[in-house]
Amino acid sequence: MGANEQGVIGKSIRRKEDGRFLTGTGQFTDDINAANQSAGVFLRSPHAHARLRSIDASRAKAAPGVVAVFTGADLEGVNGLPCGWLITGTDGKPMNEPPHPVLAQGKVRYVGDAVALVVAESIHQAKDAAELIDVDYEVLPAVVNCVDALKPGAPQIHDQAPGNRCYTWALGDKAAVDAAFAKAAHVTKLDLVNNRLIPNAIEPRAALAKYDRAEDAYTLWVTSQNPHVERLLMTAFVLGLPEHKVRVIAPDVGGGFGSKIYLYAEETALVWASKRVNRPIKWVAERSESFLTDAHGRDHVTHAELALDKDGKFLALRVTTTANMGAYLSTFASCIPTILYATLLAGQYTTPAIHCEVTASFTNTAPVDAYRGAGRPEATYVVERIIHQAAVETGVAQDELRRRNFIRTFPYQTPVALTYDTGGYDACLDEANRMADVAGFAARKAEAAKRGKLRGIGYASYIEACGLAPSNVAGALGARAGLFEAGEVRVHPTGSVTVFTGSHSHGQGHETTFAQVVAGRLGIPVENVDVVHGDTGRIPFGMGTYGSRSLAVGGTAIVKALEKVIAKGRKIAAHLLEAAEGDIEFKDGKFTVAGTDRSKAFGEVALAAYVPHNYPLDKLEPGLNETAFYDPTNFTYPAGTHICEVEVDPDTGVVQVVQFAACDDFGNIINPMIVEGQVHGGVAQGIGQALLESCVYDAQSGQLLTGSYMDYAMPRADDLPSFKVGTKVTPCTHNPLGAKGCGEAGAIGSPAALMNAVHDALAAVGVKNLDMPASPHRVWQAIQSAKRA
């Protein structure tokens, strides 16, 4: 590592992208307009479950300004939306994969299901016309709870999924688990609900589809985290269009959290319709539509049992989970409560035997898919809540029980398929203990008691698996897509660089972090590097951004391309310096003949590559432009310990988070400020889940009761303390950056830490088990129930 690299890497450089965001000059999908553009509005089902007896759009078609009205019957030859992961059940059969029509056909299955697309000159005319579509619904009984959906007699949602079952799947050695439980000195049992969440990205989903008759080609601007995946799924699976005739652009995107990974009905319908009407069509979700139709997150019901020996060593973990898929399978819905959940149940611990069985069910609710953390927060919640409970039951201190079971030798093969490459769990726990001043907790608790407050402290020592890989292993487990990433480094003749990455930034700051990586490696100023992403017309085929993969996978692809650039530069420099290639060193932006002061700057080499007058044209192509595709050999494993401290007001049930300390190991860090920001955002979302957020459907009607901010509680700044954030580093062993990923960690560790703190506080008044969110009403009710008991 050269001096320059040391000067750029690990430095909290201000974000290059913030200039345009802070001055309102970002270009989001709704900022983009096309000539002759029309407005699209979707008529949505007001019922959770109904048969479509008939749809009469004749009045709507005749309404002022209407260009066209399309219903499911018009979409002949259009396939349903695909699911990207095939789960094979314990019965050896593939999961039930009922059709997911772009516009409802025959039935509607959740409130918000798209019934018709109205295209008009203006949004108001489209809305007026949508009200004139006469739909004759035969309303059917609905079921919204994932456990209720599996009960005999539950309303049958899909003919292709008997009993509303998508699959029952299992992982782990059941016999070994049973044997371990039989000899356990202590068994802790816990029932948990992981509450359903609505993503709430600040920018609602939007799309602008444009058909070019001259080229018979389409352009789609869309709020996507992964434009190439969007294009592949839409063209190859749904619309049957040639990929090279469809350009997908995901411009500035205002937050995703998973919800913008998926191929949705709306943009698919728009692309299809744009050719039919030969007009560009724009649709922007209203916030109410976002609540109803963005893929939701979590929604698990779990029973867990932990077996311990007399010394507090974990012997086995047994987990049974029911997961809500919603009305249809969203793009990656099936792998979230399986591949990304059960595999994480070892946590940071040496638990030798683990068995997990997951049943996924269909309900009359919006589809459920990955949401920040995706499976790993759910796994962490199970592991860390039951360890908290076990520590309470066995009288061992929370940190001590965790320490007794930490994995300390690496690589470590877990009983649930993963191999952890590296980690340092004690270091994070010790540092978190110090940051949280755990030693002073007893005094703080006593002081709070004088004010009538119940103070509690809670731990979560989480692990996550990021950078899902490798592709061939994932493929064997049912993945229907690759998991590599692509990067192109285009060196310009004067030595500045444009990087084209398959990763997509929708708040993560890639334009800065990736520029730092490139500037550091090439020894050039960060200002000389620009990063391009989000356009299938400009970037190599990439998989996009999800699962905290961008730096570890996307960044590594860029590094691989940089290595090719430097290798070629070395050849050019050798020619220019009339030296052997093996004698050329590249350091601090200069190619130097080893042991001499003879050198060529990076920019001189770049110029020689593009003005190849003095150049080995017989041996080397001109130009300095390299692309690399990188498929990781393993996941990365960020881990850490979060410690939360709360005060509960027993008079009102209000839980105040008074302190939150997080010590995380993300491997090597490129930009500490950006990492800290990611942790802050993730912890805020995790606190949101644990304290405030909950998506609720009416059990009878299937109506979304939390369909606006009047009823869906988002975390606000004054709900949060000033976070204490620290890091420890064990570099990832299998990527050249040593990076692990940081985007989701905050949301993974914090819910369990917070709920453990709430349980610690409420133990004094006899509350045993409270599900999220720990809202005032629910906490107060739990206290009253405990008093009565």
Place this chain on the structure above:
Amino acid sequence: MYPFELHRPASIADAAALLAKTGGKALAGGQSLVAAMKLRLAQPGHVVDLSGLAELKGIRREGDAVSIGAMSRHADIASSDVVKGAIPALAALAEGIGDRQVRNVGTIGGSLANNDPAADWPAAVLGLNATVHTNKRKVPADEYFRGMYETALADDEIIVSVSFPVPKKAAYAKFPNPASRFALVGVFVALSGPGVRVAVTGAASSVFRCKPLEDALARSFTAAAAKAVKVDAAGLNADLHGSPAYRAHLVSVMAARAVTSAG
């Protein structure tokens, strides 16, 4: 939003005439009406904008009362030296409404005409035994609030100002709905010459006076006295954020907190 005709009258008389003639809706700060129109939940054919009417503005001390013009914005009231000097509880209540954007646009008159069951102003008006002055008459607080979104106002009746008697002590304590931050329960407590009044918002379909609390506080104006009162849960709201029993409990707790902050 559906199309509508916007009127901007220059006098209260013209505004009232327009309301009578068109059957339209009066527009004050628009913090409820415009939102409902944008969601297509309200569909007025005519909207009568009151923002040009000078008679509806101004905050004045008038003898033993403070008169607040109907079009005074929450932010105006929160920062008014007259209000802060005479009835600081009103300024504090105004400062706790919505967020800064809402307070800079929303008005006291609009809030009272709308009578949202979780709004803050109704608790102050009822708790302080204020008088609502309209273009037609003076309505005592006890006769003004008629039920959920219902008031004594006729369709063409416009609130001109509200007159708040200056109390000896008063305070408002709000327990916010964790999502909307409207009052899940808000309690306004006032001690004045004629006695103690306790008005509760958010807990039921409309603001109401809580007699058991008034009696208890008349005997002993202390937090302990308020907290000891068991409020009847019958008729109180039930929703995702609070059962009737929880709201009933919070009425006592918030009343006690209001008494404490009233000093």
